[in-house]
Amino acid sequence: AQSVSQHNHHVILSEAASLELGCNYSYGGTVNLFWYVQYPGQHLQLLLKYFSGDPLVKGIKGFEAEFIKSKFSFNLRKPSVQWSDTAEYFCAVNALNTGFQKLVFGTGTRLLVSP
Amino acid sequence: NAGVTQTPKFRILKIGQSMTLQCAQDMNHNYMYWYRQDPGMGLKLIYYSVGAGITDKGEVPNGYNVSRSTTEDFPLRLELAAPSQTSVYFCASSYDMTTFGYTFGSGTRLTVV
Numbered sequence: 001a002q003s004v005s006q007h008n009h010h011v012i013l014s015e016a017a018s019l020e021l022g023c024n025y026s027y028g029g030t031v032n033l034f035w036y037v038q039y040p041g042q043h044l045q046l047l048l049k050y051f052s053g054d055p056l057v058k059g060i061k062g063f064e065a066e067f068i069k070s071k072f073s074f075n076l077r078k079p080s081v082q083w084s085d086t087a088e089y090f091c092a093v094n095a096l097n098t099g100f101q102k103l104v105f106g107t108g109t110r111l112l113v114s115p
Numbered sequence: 116n117a118g119v120t121q122t123p124k125f126r127i128l129k130i131g132q133s134m135t136l137q138c139a140q141d142m143n144h145n146y147m148y149w150y151r152q153d154p155g156m157g158l159k160l161i162y163y164s165v166g167a168g169i170t171d172k173g174e175v176p177n178g179y180n181v182s183r184s185t186t187e188d189f190p191l192r193l194e195l196a197a198p199s200q201t202s203v204y205f206c207a208s209s210y211d212m213t214t215f216g217y218t219f220g221s222g223t224r225l226t227v228v
Contacts, residue, residue: 009155034216043205043219044158090157092216102148102173103217107157 002027002095006106013081013113021076021109023065023091032094033074034103035065039087047089050074061085083115117142121206121220128196128227136191136223138206146209147189148173148217149181151202158205164189196227 003026013019025031035047048059055067065076074091091106122137140147145166150158160173164183178200180192189208193200203224207217 004157036216036219043221044207044217045219046216049216102160102163105150105158107155 002093002104004091004093004104004106006091006109008109011109011111015083015113015115016080019078019081021089023074023106025072025093027093027095030096032096033067034092035076036090036092037087044090081113083113085111086113087111119206119208119218119220121223123223125224128225130196130227132196133194136204138189138220139187140208141187142208143186144208144210148207149191150205150207152205153202198227201225201227
């Protein structure tokens with residue numbers, strides 16, 4: 001079965017610091033990859049997604065993620081975080097060609113950005 | 116505004132009570148999903164549907180039931196509430212998986228006491 005690992009459960013940064021959140025998945029075939037963000041008290045919103053092509057994907061609010069197939073990874077990055085980036089971030093994977101396609105989510109990384 | 120609407124936003128149930136969490140989408144999406152979110156556990160899929168009249172179990176279906184009589188609605192039923200069902204429940208829908216990902220509702224926070 002597919003699984004998604006987010007090893008950083010809690011991250012605390014100061015404003016303007018750089019961010020990298022790790023995401024690894026277990027499926028060896030073709031995948032679609034997503035990062036979702038959940039601001040406090042809100043629902044999940046799509047941050048960025050990778051389907052094919054350039055492995056460096058740019059999303060909203062200055063976020064980007066890099067797909068490294070050999071490492072089964074899809075890490076999220078941002079050069080300079082802001083206080084408003086305080087949220088929980090979820091990596092999700094859809095393994096193609098495995099029957100009905102549905103997202104498998106990681107356990108999430110809670111980011112706190114201090115002003 | 117187009118999207119996924121969940122009601123209620125909050126609910127407290129007593130053990131053994133039943134309730135239905137409502138979910139409706141107006142985007143003409145065929146695929147709909149119910150997830151529960153527990154602290155430190157991420158999102159676990161309860162049930163999903165690929166279209167009206169078709170539903171199937173996800174990872175954690177025990178204690179829940181669903182129906183999909185129309186494309187728009189996908190209610191989740193708890194028959195005999197248990198404390199283990201205390202969670203935040205999210206409904207989501209998608210046109211397909213390869214284009215847009217999921218659109219999530221705002222969630223229902225359920226407490227069973």
